[in-house]
Amino acid sequence: MTDPRTAQAPAILWFRSDLRLADNPALSAAIESGRPVVPLFVLDDDTPGAWAPGGAQRWWLHQSLEALSETLQRHEASLVLRTGNAAEVLPQVAQETGAAAVYWNRLYEPWANARDAEIKADLKQRGVQVESFNARLLFEPWTPKTGSGQPYKVFTPFWKALQKLAPPPAPLPAPATVPTGPTIKSDRLADWGLLPGTPKAKEPDWAGGLRAHWTPGEQGARERLNAFLDTWLPHYDETRNRPDKPGTSRMSPHLHFGEIGPRQIWAAVQHRMDARNDAQNAATAYLQEIGWREFSYHLLYWWPSLPEETWKDNFKRFPWADDPDGLRAWQRGITGYPIVDAGMRELYRTGWMHNRVRMIVGSFLVKDLLIHWREGEAWFWDTLVDADLASNAASWQWIAGCGADAAPYFRIFNPVTQGQKFDPEGAYVRHWVPEIARLPDKYLHAPWTAPDRVLADARVRLGTTYPQPIVDHKAARQRALDAFQQIKQG
Ligand code: FAD
Numbered sequence: 001m002t003d004p005r006t007a008q009a010p011a012i013l014w015f016r017s018d019l020r021l022a023d024n025p026a027l028s029a030a031i032e033s034g035r036p037v038v039p040l041f042v043l044d045d046d047t048p049g050a051w052a053p054g055g056a057q058r059w060w061l062h063q064s065l066e067a068l069s070e071t072l073q074r075h076e077a078s079l080v081l082r083t084g085n086a087a088e089v090l091p092q093v094a095q096e097t098g099a100a101a102v103y104w105n106r107l108y109e110p111w112a113n114a115r116d117a118e119i120k121a122d123l124k125q126r127g128v129q130v131e132s133f134n135a136r137l138l139f140e141p142w143t144p145k146t147g148s149g150q151p152y153k154v155f156t157p158f159w160k161a162l163q164k165l166a167p168p169p170a171p172l173p174a175p176a177t178v179p180t181g182p183t184i185k186s187d188r189l190a191d192w193g194l195l196p197g198t199p200k201a202k203e204p205d206w207a208g209g210l211r212a213h214w215t216p217g218e219q220g221a222r223e224r225l226n227a228f229l230d231t232w233l234p235h236y237d238e239t240r241n242r243p244d245k246p247g248t249s250r251m252s253p254h255l256h257f258g259e260i261g262p263r264q265i266w267a268a269v270q271h272r273m274d275a276r277n278d279a280q281n282a283a284t285a286y287l288q289e290i291g292w293r294e295f296s297y298h299l300l301y302w303w304p305s306l307p308e309e310t311w312k313d314n315f316k317r318f319p320w321a322d323d324p325d326g327l328r329a330w331q332r333g334i335t336g337y338p339i340v341d342a343g344m345r346e347l348y349r350t351g352w353m354h355n356r357v358r359m360i361v362g363s364f365l366v367k368d369l370l371i372h373w374r375e376g377e378a379w380f381w382d383t384l385v386d387a388d389l390a391s392n393a394a395s396w397q398w399i400a401g402c403g404a405d406a407a408p409y410f411r412i413f414n415p416v417t418q419g420q421k422f423d424p425e426g427a428y429v430r431h432w433v434p435e436i437a438r439l440p441d442k443y444l445h446a447p448w449t450a451p452d453r454v455l456a457d458a459r460v461r462l463g464t465t466y467p468q469p470i471v472d473h474k475a476a477r478q479r480a481l482d483a484f485q486q487i488k489q490g
Contacts, residue, residue, distance in 0.1 A: 011101040012102045017136060019218070024105065025134070033103075037178050039080065041079060056385045067218065075178040082187060090123060091122060091126060100129060101130070104133075105136065108137075155291070168263045229272050233249075241356045262294075296394035311403045312406075327375055335467065339418060342357070350385075401484075438457070438459060440458075
C-alpha cells in the first residue's frame, strides 16, 4: 500500500454520469495533482428503488462502461468496477489503494446531493482530500436567480439570464495519458447482468433495436454530434419538429451518461455559427434546447420533489382515471391512433422517441386517457435510453399542465392533426406501424375515417389487423376539460 502522506499516494477518479475523458474537470484535476490515478465506477445499490436505472439505461451503461474501459486502456489505465453502497465502497477503495484524494464531478439528483455530502465529510475525516466539479451542465443549477434572488419558474427569463452570464468555460481537452495507479481487484462487467438476454439478467434479449440504433461511448457521441452539425444543424429550426426526418441531434443519451458535456456541444455549435452565416437561427434554436435541459436541472435543484409530486397544488386534486387497459394499450402502441402508436413502438424498439411525438403521446396519456403523468414518467424511465430525472420529470409535468411554465391544460394535442402536420407524407407512421402502411396519405392518420373499400384495398381490417381508436378524441377532450374545471380554482 502507498503511504497517503506522500505525493505518490494515488487519487481516485470516481466516474459517475461523466463517462468521458475530454472536458472532464475532475479527471483533469486528478491528473494535475501529479498523483497516479485509480479510475473507479461504482454500480450503486443505494439509489431509491423507483429511480434505479431502467432496462434501457442499464443496456446503455454496459456499453458505455465497455467503451470507457477500452479508452482508458489505450491510455494505459484500468477502470476498476465495484458494486455496493457508494458510501462504503469509496472509503474501502481509498484504503485498499492508499489514496490521498478523491475527485468527482457533481450529480444533481436529490438523493445523490445528500449522499455525496456525507461521503465527502467521511473521507475528509479519514484524511482523504475530496474535490468535486461541474461537468454536467453549462452552469450550476443554482446560479441563475431572479432580480429578487428567487429561482426561475418560467423558461424565457431563465434563458435570458443564462445568456447574460459569462460564456461557459471552454471545454478541456482529453488528457494525453492517465498516470496509472495501483492495480486492485475489479468486478467483471459481464457479471453485472446489465444486458438483457444474459443468464444473470433473467430476461430475453430485447435490445436488438437498441444495438442497431446507437453507438454508446465518447467516440460514438463525438461522431454523432459531428454528423448532426455537418448535415442537420443548419436546418434545425425547420426540421426539429419532423419525426419523419433525422433532423435532431440525438445527443440526449450521450449527454445523460456524460459521454459528451454541454460545454463541448456549446463550443462546437458556436464554432459552426462563426463559420456559417446561414446557420445562425438554427443554431440559436438548438442551443435553446440545451437551455431547456439546464432549466429542468434548475427546477429539480430548487424543487427536489419534482419527479414525485405534482408541482401545482390544485392538480393534486385532479380526478385521474384508473385505466390499466388504456395504459397497456398506450405502452404497447395499440391505441388505434397511428402517430401515438408509432411513437410508442419507436420508443420500445430503439429506446428513444422524437420530442414532438413525446409531446403527442404524453398529451394522449394524461388528457385523452386521463392517466396520471407519473405512469408516463415511469414507463419512459424504464424504456428511454436518455431517461433523465430532471428532463423527464419536468417534461411530464409540462405536458400534464401541472409543472413550472407548463403547457396550459386546455391545450390538448389532437393526434390526427398533429400527425398530418408533422408527418405529412406518413413516412414515420408507415415505418413504425407497417400494418397500415398501404393506406393512402389522406386516411393514414385516421384509418377509421377511410371508406370500407379503401381499407380493403390496403388490407386493413380495423379491430383485427389494427385497433379501432380506444377513445373518441373529441369526447375524451371534453372529458379532460370537464375534469380540469373541477380543479381550476385553487
Ligand atoms: P435535440 O432536439 O437535438 O436537442 C438537443 C438536446 O437538448 C437534447 O439532447 C436534450 O439534452 C436537450 N433537450 C431538447 N429538448 C429538451 C426538453 N424539452 N427538455 C429538456 N432538454 C431538452 N429528455 C431527456 O434527455 N431525458 C428524458 O427523460 C426526457 N423525457 C421527456 C419526456 C417527455 C414527456 C417529453 C415531452 C420530453 C422529454 N425529454 C427528455 C425532452 C426531449 O424530448 C429530449 O431531450 C429530446 O427529444 C432528445 O432528442 P435529441 O437529443 O435529438 O434532441
